[in-house]
Amino acid sequence: MQSSQPPSRTSSRPTRSAPPHVVLVPGFWLGAWAWDDVLPHLRERGLEPVALTLPGLDPSGDAASRAAVTLEDHVRAVEDAIDAAPEEASTVLVAHSGAAVPVTAALDRHVEQVTHVVWVDTAPVVDGFALDPEADGTEHPLDAQWDDELEQGSMAGLDEDQLATFRERAVPQPGAALREAVRLTDERRLDVPMTLVATAYSGADYRSYAEQGMPFLAGLLEYRRLEVVDLPTGHWPMWSRPADLAQIIADRALGRPGTV
Template sequence: MTDVAPARPGPAPRVVLVPGFWLGAWAWDDVAPHLAAAGLDPVALTLPGLEPDHPDRGSVTLEDQVCAIEDALTGGADGVATVLVAHSGAAAAATVALDRHVDEVAHVVWVDTAPASDGFVMNPDVEGPEYPLAVQWDEEMAQGSMRGLTDEQLAAFRQRAVPQPAASLRDRVALTSPRRLDVPSTIVCTAFPAAEYRSYAEQGVPFLAGLLEYRALELVDLPTGHWPMWSEPERLAAVIADRVPRGAR
């Protein structure tokens, strides 16, 4: 873990942790203690529709999830730096929330994902009210996106995963503030390296289109699978802590 200067008096900088598809706040349980030890205030979210007992996931929209992130961004003490962390498919909702609250966000960390571009739709072809986690995955996934996970972690993932509200994949991202493009941002590249991220974006992969738009964006390699909050929690926490503006702690 990176050495951390003693905390300043007053509220600690907040780190809003937004998990990707099928996950709740529990996905950050191994990361949050390292952030707290670094003098930060981790706030892990369970987005609407990802509660295990949600009665009507089909009614939950992308806008509902955006609003939950907005509430977290505006719920801290005035003048306290906030770092927004978004994993995987949460990038769409996180980008919209950033677009609306540029002044509340000191830095964005995109974990094996990228900011969405205006008009982006995650998957317009998803049918039905819910998008469940595939129960089975093959050896290629085990060596790729699932790399670094123990059997126990994989079992817990299967057991605790909640179907994603399908509308959150079908709804279109609408952005209005070009100021978001100047917010300092970091992409944590895990499942494949930074050079490939840039190459895929330049080739026109829609999910990575936003990468080419941001003007204060860095890419950091953290070689592991798609779920570094479980496979490399301490190293991921160190990357996040290092992005808190100097003097904020």
């Protein structure tokens, strides 16, 4: 399902001659490894993507180092990846789940460099949003939510080996990155082309939840060049449908009509 698109307000951007610089940002508990099944499919399509491990999500860290990580640290990591784009290359950001907060902030600060954003079962956020302003503790491990995730169906499409790998490799999420609110100042971000890949819920559900006032999805009512593509599976399509997800990303990065 795709939404209709209003006229572009960003058509004055300079044309880029180099291949797009695709930056993949994983959600909670994950590092760059989360994109391992997607990377080869993107490379087959002529892209050289960069997968990030945000600060505090490296498995070599400890609780003390994670406690020092802030939302701003996550935003700066995405900014650094944008700034590392080859000369004449535009940037396409891909955000999964909770990475929507730092990616929205990085987009806000680099509107002229980012030509498309792909939101993987997530959505752009609004100014002042915090993932969990009441979150306590210095870190939030996956194990604390594992049973809920299974019961709610977010693990749909994953086999036993994938579930075991996820649980084994997951790193606790830094607490401050959950509590701190995002600050956005450049309204030009609202006109950047973007695609929401709806997986655990349909695109129609996403829109309905936004209209009902769900804070995390409020951005869906603000952004003016947002399409929605349904890719039915669970919340982790980089493992359950990696080839299809890669096709969507590549099509948007390369400016081709969607095929999924």
